[in-house]
Amino acid sequence: MATAPARKVDPDFEAQLFDTIDKWIERDLKPVVMHHDHHDIWPEETVRQMTELGLFGATIGQEWGGLGLPATTYANIVARIASVWMAPTGIFNSHLICAMAIEKFGTPAQKAKWLPRMASGELRGGLALTEPDAGTDLQGIRMTARRDGDEYVINGTKTWISNGIHGHVFALLVKTDPEADPRWKGMSLFIADKRPGFRVGKKIEKLGYKAIDSAELVFEDYRVPADQLIGGVEGQGFIQATGGLELGRINVAARGVGLAEGALRLATQYAQVRRTFGKPIAEHQAIQLKLGEMVTRARAARLLMLDAAEAYDRGERCDMEAGMAKFFASEAAVRNAEEAMRIFGGYSYSKEFEIERFYRDALLMCIGEGTNEMQRLIVARQWLKRNPV
Numbered sequence: 001m002a003t004a005p006a007r008k009v010d011p012d013f014e015a016q017l018f019d020t021i022d023k024w025i026e027r028d029l030k031p032v033v034m035h036h037d038h039h040d041i042w043p044e045e046t047v048r049q050m051t052e053l054g055l056f057g058a059t060i061g062q063e064w065g066g067l068g069l070p071a072t073t074y075a076n077i078v079a080r081i082a083s084v085w086m087a088p089t090g091i092f093n094s095h096l097i098c099a100m101a102i103e104k105f106g107t108p109a110q111k112a113k114w115l116p117r118m119a120s121g122e123l124r125g126g127l128a129l130t131e132p133d134a135g136t137d138l139q140g141i142r143m144t145a146r147r148d149g150d151e152y153v154i155n156g157t158k159t160w161i162s163n164g165i166h167g168h169v170f171a172l173l174v175k176t177d178p179e180a181d182p183r184w185k186g187m188s189l190f191i192a193d194k195r196p197g198f199r200v201g202k203k204i205e206k207l208g209y210k211a212i213d214s215a216e217l218v219f220e221d222y223r224v225p226a227d228q229l230i231g232g233v234e235g236q237g238f239i240q241a242t243g244g245l246e247l248g249r250i251n252v253a254a255r256g257v258g259l260a261e262g263a264l265r266l267a268t269q270y271a272q273v274r275r276t277f278g279k280p281i282a283e284h285q286a287i288q289l290k291l292g293e294m295v296t297r298a299r300a301a302r303l304l305m306l307d308a309a310e311a312y313d314r315g316e317r318c319d320m321e322a323g324m325a326k327f328f329a330s331e332a333a334v335r336n337a338e339e340a341m342r343i344f345g346g347y348s349y350s351k352e353f354e355i356e357r358f359y360r361d362a363l364l365m366c367i368g369e370g371t372n373e374m375q376r377l378i379v380a381r382q383w384l385k386r387n388p389v
Helices: 011-039 044-053 071-082 087-105 108-119 237-242 245-273 285-313 319-349 355-365 372-386
Strands: 125-128 144-148 151-162 169-175 187-193 198-203 214-225
Touching: 011 044, 011 071, 011 087, 011 355, 044 087, 071 087, 071 245, 071 285, 087 108, 087 125, 087 151, 087 169, 087 187, 087 237, 087 245, 125 151, 144 169, 151 169, 151 187, 169 237, 187 214, 187 237, 245 285, 245 319, 245 355, 285 319, 319 355, 319 372
Parallel strands: 125 169
Antiparallel strands: 144 151, 151 214, 169 187, 198 214
């Protein structure tokens, strides 16, 4: 498949877009975060606002009604929002990965049918890969699809699916040939909309990442038209599903950057107003040592994120760069959130302060879109391939 030309954005449009996002964050997002997070309420009004901002079409091509943003612009938007509240970025990112699978691998008819409605936000999507016994090892999935005339009959269960409750359509990874060897050759990806045989199981209660719906999806003799097999050819699903992981990992890196910078911002503000021994704690050397490390960590994470996004925009293979960015930025988020909690002291354990949410949310980033242990292996293997003796 030929590499698509790199997407570019007009600098004036980008600056205007960032300004619009920043104003929305200050005016509409900040006031509602704690209520929705503490009560684990799906943010209906926030989703409506994100639809109006065009975020559900952020990376979808302009020919389909999307903004067609490059990864660098998209990553900066994600980081901006995540620096205040991470959950909303998951709502539109899962949607965009689903859309990307259709845009990148779908037939012309599939693109024409689904992408305009996804770009407008009329349909919200998700990515249904993970199963109770198959996460990082996607080839271990058990969900099957059997051809029956002009339909496929699908049975199985997916879990940890973002947008599972409030979403409308999902990129669904199944096995069309359970006996295939190697296993990945027997996997296919479907556009699965909610129809008879598709039901939402339980909502998963989580430590953090509140307000976004993570759910179990159950398929029982679910019949999907054959023309909803992405690309129209069986056996391509593993490649199609993993084709979105680079952008997904850049998104997680951007969330990590946002969390690291947000924790730094909160700690910096608090350290200048909290006083001990007659002076702001920011004047104590112990606090300055923490802040110095936090600033450096957040900056390094941002540069790695941009490095990966720029490689993606150039159309280059960037699993190593995306892996480095995802690994480092997520760990930076956890460390900065932890250090910020130490700076806040006992108040960090109170839900009246925001910093405890950053800590709860950051921990997920080390697991989502491939564990950080897996990222280390990806980075090492690609590094060795690029540097043979």
